[in-house]
Amino acid sequence: MAIGFKITKEDGQSRARLGLLHTSHGTVQTPIFMPVGTQATVKTMTPDEVCSCGGELILSNTYHLYLRPGHELVAEAGGLHNFMRWDAPILTDSGGFQVFSLGPLRKITDQGVTFRSHIDGSEHFFSPEKSMEIQMALGADIVMAFDECIPYPCSYEQTKDAMKRTTSWAVRCRTRHNREDQALFGIIQGGMFRDLRLQSVAELTTLDFSGYGIGGLSVGEPKPMMYEVLDYLVPAMPKEKPRYLMGVGSPDCLLEGVYRGVDMFDCVLPTRIARNGTVFTKEGKLVVRNAEYARDFRPLDPECDCYTCRNFSRAYIRHLIKANEVLGIRLTTLHNLRFVLKLMQNIRAAIVGDYFVEYKDEFLRRFKLD
Amino acid sequence: MAIGFKITKEDGQSRARLGLLHTSHGTVQTPIFMPVGTQATVKTMTPDEVCSCGGELILSNTYHLYLRPGHELVAEAGGLHNFMRWDAPILTDSGGFQVFSLGPLRKITDQGVTFRSHIDGSEHFFSPEKSMEIQMALGADIVMAFDECIPYPCSYEQTKDAMKRTTSWAVRCRTRHNREDQALFGIIQGGMFRDLRLQSVAELTTLDFSGYGIGGLSVGEPKPMMYEVLDYLVPAMPKEKPRYLMGVGSPDCLLEGVYRGVDMFDCVLPTRIARNGTVFTKEGKLVVRNAEYARDFRPLDPECDCYTCRNFSRAYIRHLIKANEVLGIRLTTLHNLRFVLKLMQNIRAAIVGDYFVEYKDEFLRRFKLD
Numbered sequence: 164m165a166i167g168f169k170i171t172k173e174d175g176q177s178r179a180r181l182g183l184l185h186t187s188h189g190t191v192q193t194p195i196f197m198p199v200g201t202q203a204t205v206k207t208m209t210p211d212e213v214c215s216c217g218g219e220l221i222l223s224n225t226y227h228l229y230l231r232p233g234h235e236l237v238a239e240a241g242g243l244h245n246f247m248r249w250d251a252p253i254l255t256d257s258g259g260f261q262v263f264s265l266g267p268l269r270k271i272t273d274q275g276v277t278f279r280s281h282i283d284g285s286e287h288f289f290s291p292e293k294s295m296e297i298q299m300a301l302g303a304d305i306v307m308a309f310d311e312c313i314p315y316p317c318s319y320e321q322t323k324d325a326m327k328r329t330t331s332w333a334v335r336c337r338t339r340h341n342r343e344d345q346a347l348f349g350i351i352q353g354g355m356f357r358d359l360r361l362q363s364v365a366e367l368t369t370l371d372f373s374g375y376g377i378g379g380l381s382v383g384e385p386k387p388m389m390y391e392v393l394d395y396l397v398p399a400m401p402k403e404k405p406r407y408l409m410g411v412g413s414p415d416c417l418l419e420g421v422y423r424g425v426d427m428f429d430c431v432l433p434t435r436i437a438r439n440g441t442v443f444t445k446e447g448k449l450v451v452r453n454a455e456y457a458r459d460f461r462p463l464d465p466e467c468d469c470y471t472c473r474n475f476s477r478a479y480i481r482h483l484i485k486a487n488e489v490l491g492i493r494l495t496t497l498h499n500l501r502f503v504l505k506l507m508q509n510i511r512a513a514i515v516g517d518y519f520v521e522y523k524d525e526f527l528r529r530f531k532l533d
Numbered sequence: 534m535a536i537g538f539k540i541t542k543e544d545g546q547s548r549a550r551l552g553l554l555h556t557s558h559g560t561v562q563t564p565i566f567m568p569v570g571t572q573a574t575v576k577t578m579t580p581d582e583v584c585s586c587g588g589e590l591i592l593s594n595t596y597h598l599y600l601r602p603g604h605e606l607v608a609e610a611g612g613l614h615n616f617m618r619w620d621a622p623i624l625t626d627s628g629g630f631q632v633f634s635l636g637p638l639r640k641i642t643d644q645g646v647t648f649r650s651h652i653d654g655s656e657h658f659f660s661p662e663k664s665m666e667i668q669m670a671l672g673a674d675i676v677m678a679f680d681e682c683i684p685y686p687c688s689y690e691q692t693k694d695a696m697k698r699t700t701s702w703a704v705r706c707r708t709r710h711n712r713e714d715q716a717l718f719g720i721i722q723g724g725m726f727r728d729l730r731l732q733s734v735a736e737l738t739t740l741d742f743s744g745y746g747i748g749g750l751s752v753g754e755p756k757p758m759m760y761e762v763l764d765y766l767v768p769a770m771p772k773e774k775p776r777y778l779m780g781v782g783s784p785d786c787l788l789e790g791v792y793r794g795v796d797m798f799d800c801v802l803p804t805r806i807a808r809n810g811t812v813f814t815k816e817g818k819l820v821v822r823n824a825e826y827a828r829d830f831r832p833l834d835p836e837c838d839c840y841t842c843r844n845f846s847r848a849y850i851r852h853l854i855k856a857n858e859v860l861g862i863r864l865t866t867l868h869n870l871r872f873v874l875k876l877m878q879n880i881r882a883a884i885v886g887d888y889f890v891e892y893k894d895e896f897l898r899r900f901k902l903d
């Protein structure tokens with residue numbers, strides 16, 4: 164087996180659960196948040212820093228690495244772990260989400276997707292087989308099946324067609340994938356339609372993937388709608404396999420996802436807003452680039468234990484960001500990543516200690532949403 | 534005394550010398566190279582990283598900090614050391630070089646310089662007194678007198694006028710400066726004219742500064758011309774005071790400067806070319822962004838002990854730089870800074886071991902110049 168997954172505890176008051184995910188590059192505890200290293204780097208950070216923030220499993224993007232530097236070059240470097248010097252587990256996405264996000268630049272058939280590079284406009288073709296080839300060359304511990312992603316909102320008919328195509332592509336991925344040290348996850352689609360979601364999970368389950376991604380959520384729908392889908396979808400998913408909610412990373416959604424039985428998350432949000440000068444605190448988001456922090460000599464979050472908060476003031480970080488100094492976005496990125504990863508550590512501790520629901524309620528009482 | 538300077542050894546075959554420079558924030562060995570932290574940050578690096586590269590004394594820029602975030606704000610933060618979390622010595626320049634570099638944006642009188650901000654075009658006025666006030670607010674260990682900088686080439690008459698004004702401004706700086714934990718250095722001008730240089734050093738020496746900067750070199754003149762000036766100027770400078778060659782940082786010039794009796798150097802070169810994808814190696818400069826390094830899996834410099842070279846390949850760093858990833862310029866900056874600081878460590882060791890001239894010749898034989 165490329166991976167092993169073992170549930171070590173189930174929460175008594177919610178669907179939350181603790182697990183151990185064994186991979187070719189070590190074991191991690193779930194629920195887990197995966198920092199995103201799109202181009203073989205978690206933006207602005209060294210691997211050591213990601214590690215020091217509590218990062219244990221990172222995600223990298225097939226579409227981006229295929230275009231630059233190219234998956235053959237990464238394979239020549241000894242695979243992605245060696246190329247970027249990350250010795251812990253890696254998950255690669257399938258490239259599906261990126262190529263479907265290209266909009267008018269792409270054309271879909273049952274065979275696959277023709278698209279143009281966002282870098283130089285050159286034409287390329289992704290199929291389930293091609294996605295598997297690239298991901299096998301990159302050599303991540305967990306790879307994702309190539310799925311058709313739809314926008315929100317989307318009609319029932321279009322959602323159904325994409326869901327069915329996703330199933331048939333999943334079969335082709337299963338057939339083509341043959342790297343034994345890699346685990347292959349299927350991706351559940353079906354938009355916001357209950358019957359399609361349940362059909363998707365039923366069809367994919369027969370293929371016996373090592374885990375299941377939940378795609379097509381966090382794509383612009385209201386949060387309660389996402390929670391509703393999770394409420395009926397998660398119980399229909401195989402209990403003994405890891406459940407991965409794709410593209411979710413705001414603190415409130417992480418808590419609500421774990422509450423509903425999700426084991427894995429990824430999102431660019433914490434690192435992206437950091438580069439914009441926005442940071443998480445226990446009270447909610449704080450826009451440190453705002454003028455009100457010019458003479459504020461307190462840390463970003465007085466309760467945070469990260470390198471940034473142990474050393475630097477809001478005033479200094481604001482100065483760096485206003486002056487376009489790289490250190491500014493380094494410090495905010497480090498803090499936000501630590502904030503989210505510490506939250507996951509606290510969530511796991513709360514499940515162990517049988518106080519997860521109280522922890523969640525208490526956190527959300529304090530954390531102001533936009 | 535704000536600083537103490539003690540020569541601990543003189544080289545038998547050159548004017549090179551070892552010294553100890555005692556400041557309010559600790560003692561450093563000379564000859565020393567000072568990394569530049571223009572806007573209260575050595576670009577892309579944390580204070581810890583500068584330290585880990587061997588950085589012991591950094592330079593920061595009065596002009597930039599005056600404009601943003603403002604010297605009063607820095608003073609409110611407890612001074613520059615506290616604001617940027619650098620607990621070792623700092624030197625601030627006078628702002629002279631920057632305001633004179635603004636070209637048509639500035640107007641000079643005996644009183645001072647009127648200039649426009651490069652950030653928002655607002656009008657400002659720097660005088661010797663103003664420069665002292667700002668530098669006293671910033672709170673560096675070593676501050677520089679406000680001098681008139683001239684371009685290269687420059688006529689004898691204009692050079693003479695600037696030199697004379699520099700002397701009269703030096704007197705005003707000496708009068709205005711009254712912070713006892715700070716050392717004030719005078720700056721020698723006089724362009725490429727021997728008599729003016731010797732007159733400048735004679736006039737400034739009567740003011741008994743704590744050290745002497747050599748300004749107006751490394752401004753575009755051929756390197757042999759700079760070495761010629763050093764050959765006659767350094768012997769005329771007070772022997773017991775530190776000699777600081779401003780704006781010099783290429784490996785060959787550091788060696789030639791030490792050879793001629795210089796104790797201190799600063800330059801943006803190592804960090805600036807790093808951000809451009811150019812790195813130092815024992816063989817000379819290497820442009821790692823070039824296509825020839827796309828599949829080169831060796832470190833930047835196989836003989837380097839820095840974090841970059843211990844972990845990452847040229848191929849990976851090239852990928853990061855081509856993909857505009859911050860980590861790319863972080864890794865090249867770290868390497869270049871380590872390269873130059875290690876060179877200074879080797880230079881000091883060579884003076885101790887009585888093999889400095891051989892070390893210099895050997896280094897320059899291998900290090901290809903452009």
Ligand SMILES: [Zn+2]
Nearest residue numbers: 467469472498
């Ligand atoms: Zn923090």
Ligand SMILES: [Zn+2]
Nearest residue numbers: 837839842868
């Ligand atoms: Zn190196």
